[in-house]
Amino acid sequence: MQTDQGGLRARNKAERRSRILAATRELLRDGPESVISTERIAERAEVAPATVYNLIGPRDKIWEALAAGFMDELEHRLAEPGAGGPREVVEATVQLFVGDPVVSRRMVREWAASGLVFDRSPLTQLRQAMADARTQGLLRADIDTDALAAVVGASCLGALHQWVAALIDDDRFLARALFALDVALAAAAADPHRDQLLAPLRRRGAVRGDAASGDAVRGDAV
Structure with missing residues (x-):
């Protein structure tokens, strides 16, 4: 009883x-x-x-609790089968922020103003995803995956603060976060997977090249 x-x-x-x-x-x-x-x-x-x-x-703990709920949801999403790769971690994190933009922006601003840091961070999931990619042979065996994750995380954080300040929109936020990830993965790729991990950057380059050509034809090139 x-x-x-x-x-x-x-x-x-x-x-x-x-x-x-x-x-x-x-x-x-x-x-x-x-x-x-x-x-x-x-x-x-x-x-x-x-x-x-x-x-x-107290009030600071409210932001902490909101951030904890954010991480609970991220961990739930990444627990789905096949959802734990580096790309999925970055995409899921960005989607969570942009899915509730008013709350996300205020949470980030207040968190920065409070001088506190997230007790739990998506960087933990990204580190694990990078380590798993190395174990699977996608990345070179000599790569420090924690350092690689930290570089990607810093770039994503910069994009987050630009998005919070409304300097970039949702699509640009995701694009910048994925670009940072793709550059890191391409630089660390194991030889058998180099073309696979370079493919997103090549596609991005091709799209930009087509856009630039179109601008030139229209006389819009800068």
Whole structure:
């Protein structure tokens, strides 16, 4: 009986925490630049303000909890069969950000302002994906896959902050993240897979070449 009661309490706690985070996301979508307070979240979630503080914590912890939920969803998506390669990690991460842009942009801005860092990061999944690619023989055996993942991650982070600042759109965000990945994979490719890993860069070059030719014909070349 005690075990059943403990399980019920845990489920109730998880349900209330989920409602609190859902309410926070709703408030952000209602007013992207509005102040998010414990009282407003509690009212929207239909719980007491003390419950928000006890289950989540102060305001900085709210952003931490939102980021944890982001990572939970990313890990869930990457757990699907065949979804754990380097390209899938980058694509899934970008898609999560752009799938809820108001919340994502505010979360990143507030996180930077708080001076905190993500407790869990997509870089963990990218490191593992790179290591797996080396084990599979796609990448050279002498490659430091952690360093390779860090280089790609830094480029993706730069693209993320440009997207958060609305300097680039969703498509450009994804394109820049994948370009950084493709360059890294091509540079580290094992000989039997070099053409395979160079193919995305060659396709990109061909598309740009066609576009440039078209611009020249129209007199639009810069």
